[in-house]
Amino acid sequence: MSPNNYLLLFTFLTIFLLTSLTPPSFSNELSLRLQLTHIDAGLNLTVHELLGRAAARSKTRMAWFAHIRKKEGQAPIFWGRKNNYAGEYLMNFDVGTPPRKLPFIVDTGSSLVWTQCKPCLDCISQPVPYFDPKNSSSFSKLPCSSKQCTDLGFDYSSNCSAKPDCHFEYIYADESKSIGYLALEKVTFRYSTESSNLIMKIAIGCASINRGSMAHSSGIVGFGRSAESLVSQLGITRFSYCFIPFIPINTKRSHMFLGNRALSNSGDQSTPLLHDNEYYYVSLSGITVGSKRLLFQPNFFERKKDRTRGTIFDSGSFSTFLWTDVFNAVKNAFEFEINLPVANNTLTNDYKLCFHTPTNPEKIPNLVLHFKGADMDLPRENYVVYSTEKKLLCVVIDEEKNLSAMNIIGNSYQQNMNVLYDLENQMLSFGPAQCDQL
Numbered sequence: 001m002s003p004n005n006y007l008l009l010f011t012f013l014t015i016f017l018l019t020s021l022t023p024p025s026f027s028n029e030l031s032l033r034l035q036l037t038h039i040d041a042g043l044n045l046t047v048h049e050l051l052g053r054a055a056a057r058s059k060t061r062m063a064w065f066a067h068i069r070k071k072e073g074q075a076p077i078f079w080g081r082k083n084n085y086a087g088e089y090l091m092n093f094d095v096g097t098p099p100r101k102l103p104f105i106v107d108t109g110s111s112l113v114w115t116q117c118k119p120c121l122d123c124i125s126q127p128v129p130y131f132d133p134k135n136s137s138s139f140s141k142l143p144c145s146s147k148q149c150t151d152l153g154f155d156y157s158s159n160c161s162a163k164p165d166c167h168f169e170y171i172y173a174d175e176s177k178s179i180g181y182l183a184l185e186k187v188t189f190r191y192s193t194e195s196s197n198l199i200m201k202i203a204i205g206c207a208s209i210n211r212g213s214m215a216h217s218s219g220i221v222g223f224g225r226s227a228e229s230l231v232s233q234l235g236i237t238r239f240s241y242c243f244i245p246f247i248p249i250n251t252k253r254s255h256m257f258l259g260n261r262a263l264s265n266s267g268d269q270s271t272p273l274l275h276d277n278e279y280y281y282v283s284l285s286g287i288t289v290g291s292k293r294l295l296f297q298p299n300f301f302e303r304k305k306d307r308t309r310g311t312i313f314d315s316g317s318f319s320t321f322l323w324t325d326v327f328n329a330v331k332n333a334f335e336f337e338i339n340l341p342v343a344n345n346t347l348t349n350d351y352k353l354c355f356h357t358p359t360n361p362e363k364i365p366n367l368v369l370h371f372k373g374a375d376m377d378l379p380r381e382n383y384v385v386y387s388t389e390k391k392l393l394c395v396v397i398d399e400e401k402n403l404s405a406m407n408i409i410g411n412s413y414q415q416n417m418n419v420l421y422d423l424e425n426q427m428l429s430f431g432p433a434q435c436d437q438l
């Protein structure tokens with residue numbers, strides 16, 4: 001065993017002891033270990049197909065973020081175009097009484113917890129029967145005037161005399177629609193090792209959507225920073241996840257840890273989370289490609305007071321998106337450092353930086369993201385992918401053309417890392433981990 005493995009083992013033992021000593025009786029002692037399933041797991045797709053789908057989903061997600069930015073509504077719900085759902089990992093938990101196990105897309109970029117509900121004239125097909133509130137004895141609609149409803153601040157929830165329910169309606173630019181209402185309902189999280197379950201009443205959305213794809217889910221579980229997110233409603237002060245690498249295709253599960261189980265390993269690096277009521281913003285300060293740190297003006301990456309620019313950590317996008325200037329600088333640096341012909345006909349239209357190579361090269365330039373107080377020295381498999389089919393090596397990086405928008409650190413860069421969101425101390429920490437061994 002290497003010293004690192006001992007350290008990991010020690011950490012696991014510590015986590016085990018800590019969690020077995022603290023019964024999950026109330027929320028600040030809550031301790032949950034939840035399995036995550038990648039939405040393309042089990043579909044028997046080729047690496048080429050998986051990469052194309054992941055990049056396409058990322059673009060859908062960018063379009064969704066752009067809609068929200070344009071203030072076309074505080075969209076609690078996002079949808080997929082061309083059957084691409086803008087999410088990456090699924091989590092199951094039980095809803096209602098008697099409990100119904102439902103699959104949810106995990107999303108750190110939105111906050112509402114919602115599922116498709118009966119009666120729905122126009123629901124999107126999903127892998128399990130629609131949730132039927134009539135079958136649940138613990139279900140109750142929230143009135144329009146309730147605090148939870150007011151907290152949501154939906155544009156359409158303001159006229160309580162017209163609609164007594166906490167109604168939300170969202171019309172997207174392409175005229176697709178999401179309609180629903182908010183309810184109080186019991187949710188149950190099953191502990192994998194402890195004998196008891198966590199049972200709580202939370203506000204969840206009951207929705208029917210007329211367009212898009214649910215991608216094997218029945219809804220979304222928002223881990224964002226607003227009052228309605230699962231994090232806020234469970235009252236937890238920390239959560240972490242560890243994503244197993246997406247390629248090569250892996251049948252093992254990724255995990256998410258809530259509450260006391262979410263710990264950082266010694267040696268993990270930390271950077272401050274910036275204050276925001278939706279996204280997890282961090283301070284990116286620079287990027288190194290190969291041995292060269294790219295040159296940018298001081299404060300170039302800073303988030304502005306009007307919430308434009310800045311950089312967020314995201315679990316729901318595979319790709320990493322950087323402003324055109326940054327993207328071009330990274331692209332030029334790779335082209336300079338890597339001794340391979342640049343590919344103009346890329347893997348799919350979705351990868352914008354690819355190289356022709358008959359074999360997956362042994363050596364490629366390093367990629368390091370510099371955050372305030374923390375350097376993310378990326379493992380190779382987190383930022384380059386190789387398609388044997390096309391004999392192309394591609395860098396997982398995409399371009400954000402709107403310079404007022406935010407950069408997005410996608411989940412491929414976070415693979416095989418313990419990523420901890422410490423909300424009590426407003427820090428995000430990360431460090432290498434073997435996510436398939438948790």
Ligand SMILES: *[C@@H]1O[C@H](CO)[C@@H](O)[C@H](O)[C@H]1NC(C)=O
Nearest residue numbers: 042043044045046047049249
């Ligand atoms: C997966 O797909 C390949 C090629 O299409 C096929 O040969 C194989 O039988 C499939 N495996 C499973 C488990 O479906």
Ligand SMILES: *[C@@H]1O[C@H](CO)[C@@H](O)[C@H](O)[C@H]1NC(C)=O
Nearest residue numbers: 100129130131132134135136
């Ligand atoms: C709801 O209850 C009805 C009547 O008891 C039953 O037929 C139906 O299968 C239930 N639906 C679900 C989704 O549980």
Ligand SMILES: *[C@@H]1O[C@H](CO)[C@@H](O)[C@H](O)[C@H]1NC(C)=O
Nearest residue numbers: 156158159160161162163164
């Ligand atoms: C609220 O709804 C009522 C009943 O439909 C309507 O008369 C009223 O004009 C609406 N108020 C606003 C501010 O939209």
Ligand SMILES: *[C@@H]1O[C@H](CO)[C@@H](O)[C@H](O)[C@H]1NC(C)=O
Nearest residue numbers: 340341342343344345355356
């Ligand atoms: C790709 O396009 C650029 C400019 O458009 C050109 O300089 C380069 O030679 C092309 N590469 C290949 C491999 O065709």
Ligand SMILES: *[C@@H]1O[C@H](CO)[C@@H](O)[C@H](O)[C@H]1NC(C)=O
Nearest residue numbers: 066069070308402403404405
């Ligand atoms: C770019 O983003 C800004 C703010 O984030 C937004 O106001 C503007 O509409 C966006 N522009 C385009 C073309 O999407």
